[in-house]
Amino acid sequence: MRMYDIIMKKRNGGRLSPEEIQFFISGYTRGEIPDYQVSALMMAIYFQGMDEEETLALTMAMAHSGEMLDLSAIEGSKVDKHSTGGVGDKTSLALTPMVAACGIRVAKMSGRGLGHTGGTIDKLESFPGFSTAISREQFIRQVNEIGISIMGQTADLAPADKKLYALRDVTATVDNMSLIASSIMSKKLAAGADAIVLDVKTGSGAFMKTEEDSLALAREMVKIGNGAGRKTIAVVSDMDQPLGRAVGNALEVKEAIDTLRGQGPEDFVELCLTLGSQMLLAGGKAQEPDQARAMLQQTMESGAALEKLAQFVQAQGGDPAAVYDTGLLPAAACSEPIPALEDGYIHRIRCDEIGICSLMLGGGRETKDSEIDLAVGLVLTAKVGDYVKKGEPLAYMHYNDPHKAAAARERFYRAYTIGAEAGGKAPVLIHRILG
Numbered sequence: 473m474r475m476y477d478i479i480m481k482k483r484n485g486g487r488l489s490p491e492e493i494q495f496f497i498s499g500y501t502r503g504e505i506p507d508y509q510v511s512a513l514m515m516a517i518y519f520q521g522m523d524e525e526e527t528l529a530l531t532m533a534m535a536h537s538g539e540m541l542d543l544s545a546i547e548g549s550k551v552d553k554h555s556t557g558g559v560g561d562k563t564s565l566a567l568t569p570m571v572a573a574c575g576i577r578v579a580k581m582s583g584r585g586l587g588h589t590g591g592t593i594d595k596l597e598s599f600p601g602f603s604t605a606i607s608r609e610q611f612i613r614q615v616n617e618i619g620i621s622i623m624g625q626t627a628d629l630a631p632a633d634k635k636l637y638a639l640r641d642v643t644a645t646v647d648n649m650s651l652i653a654s655s656i657m658s659k660k661l662a663a664g665a666d667a668i669v670l671d672v673k674t675g676s677g678a679f680m681k682t683e684e685d686s687l688a689l690a691r692e693m694v695k696i697g698n699g700a701g702r703k704t705i706a707v708v709s710d711m712d713q714p715l716g717r718a719v720g721n722a723l724e725v726k727e728a729i730d731t732l733r734g735q736g737p738e739d740f741v742e743l744c745l746t747l748g749s750q751m752l753l754a755g756g757k758a759q760e761p762d763q764a765r766a767m768l769q770q771t772m773e774s775g776a777a778l779e780k781l782a783q784f785v786q787a788q789g790g791d792p793a794a795v796y797d798t799g800l801l802p803a804a805a806c807s808e809p810i811p812a813l814e815d816g817y818i819h820r821i822r823c824d825e826i827g828i829c830s831l832m833l834g835g836g837r838e839t840k841d842s843e844i845d846l847a848v849g850l851v852l853t854a855k856v857g858d859y860v861k862k863g864e865p866l867a868y869m870h871y872n873d874p875h876k877a878a879a880a881r882e883r884f885y886r887a888y889t890i891g892a893e894a895g896g897k898a899p900v901l902i903h904r905i906l907g
Contacts, residue, residue, distance in 0.1 A: 475499070475509045482516040490529040497533035501632045507639055514636070514645040522650040527692065528699045530650065534658035535700075537632035541608075541664035543579055546615045549755040550577045552665035553747060554656065556689075559677040559827040560714035564592045564622070565728035566736070567744045567751075569780040572619035573771040574748075576755040579615045580622045581629065581663050593624055598722040598801050598846045602790030618783045630658045652679075653692040660697070667703040667754035670694070671747055674902060675712030677823025683708070683902060690905045705750045706905040709743055710898050713821040713856050716740035720835040720849015722802040723870060729798055732778040739900045745769070746901050802847035805872050809853075809865035810881055816890040818858050825887035826850060832880040833871050845872060850884075857897035860890070 473495045482488055496513065499505035522530065543550050551571070555561055568578045582592035582604070593604050604624040606614075614621040633655050640646045660668050670693055673679070674686035690706035697704025716737040718727040730736050731744065749764035758764035771777035782792035794800040830836055834845035852867045854860050866888060871877040 475505050479512050482520055485520050488526050493529045494533045497632050501537045511643045514640055518645045518648045527650040528696055531654040531657045531696050534630050534632040535661040538630055539628040540662050543664040545612050546577055548577050550579050550665045551667045551751045551755045553669045555671040556673050556679055558673045558711035559823045560716050560719045562724035562728045566731045567748055568620050570768050570771045570777040571748050571751050573776040573780045574757055574767050576757055577615050578620045581625045582622050594844055595721045595725055598725045599785050599790035599794050602788055614787050620784045630662045633658045649692055657693050657696045661700050668697050669750045670706040672706050672708045673711035675710055678711040694905050703754050708903045711823055712898050713823055714826050717852045719826055719830045721846040723849040726798045734772045742900045804847040804870035807868055807870045810867050810884055811863045812860040812866050815861050816892050817894045818854055818856050819891045819895045820889035822887040829880040829884050833876050
């Protein structure tokens, strides 16, 4: 088998066999196939596409390119949740304790943020002492004991995906449905869960900007997951404005804690209940959505979800007191309102611009080596559909560096479109794809 023949076959619109896909993934992972040949293949795939069977074969080859995490030592059903990322997306912080309090095991690997989208691990490190650098043995033991653990992604998990993504990123071949879906799902399959619930974002703050593309990606990933023998469900949710009101690491942690106390923003609560219901259904803890939602709501009303979060934080070295007293979380030295410049209804909030403002304040990474300021960010007081008067706050900015704050404040106004006529509110849930 030769890489040249594989490239030419796909260039000419041919269908790659599982053996050919395995050959190039294995060879590239081992360093035996050079970047320039794989770049040529990625471009051929970009233009010619891959069918359902090819996409599944690519995903499985990447998943098996490294360690496949064995979660068989964890009792009961293991359900994973993955978000395609967005601004203000602190869902895992509130959702996983709720689900774990209902008896579903959550053994999750998460990453750090890069650019204007935040990472779950960065947010969790707002708890003093918290660490995701735990051993595999502790990870499994903790899930068995308290029902939840989150650790950092390891280099041994789907290493082919890491190499391929870095190559695609510099060869203009990222934006292909099969390549995107296989990249996400290879890591999810390698992580070992019995069932996977996907939160596919759509809108200005998402990777997929249109509902059509988001639905197509959701369907593709559901096919892959089910084809690999994992029960997979996808929910497409709105990211045309920030999720909830808080954007920034410690600020988002506080909002997640408020949510577990029953005081969360309506859109964020609704998303947690929707995703959580699917996790309970996938894990066999509920038979229909209304029953699942009632179970999740009960964990907030009884305090069980908040207690589960405290157990989780303490188990991974964090201070559980910060769960009950959010004043112990990192706080910025300064907080000031950003006033509206005119009267009117908010028609649009460009989600990506809000994310960039948080990044400019120090709340995100420009590069992988950037240091994050966990305390800074924005808390929105007005969202799409709200009426504001000139001088009233659109948001509160939390900052430590006045120079960064001045630049972020100027950028902030690019995000808001205000008009005289009333407009509708954006839906939280757009579509659900059942596997």
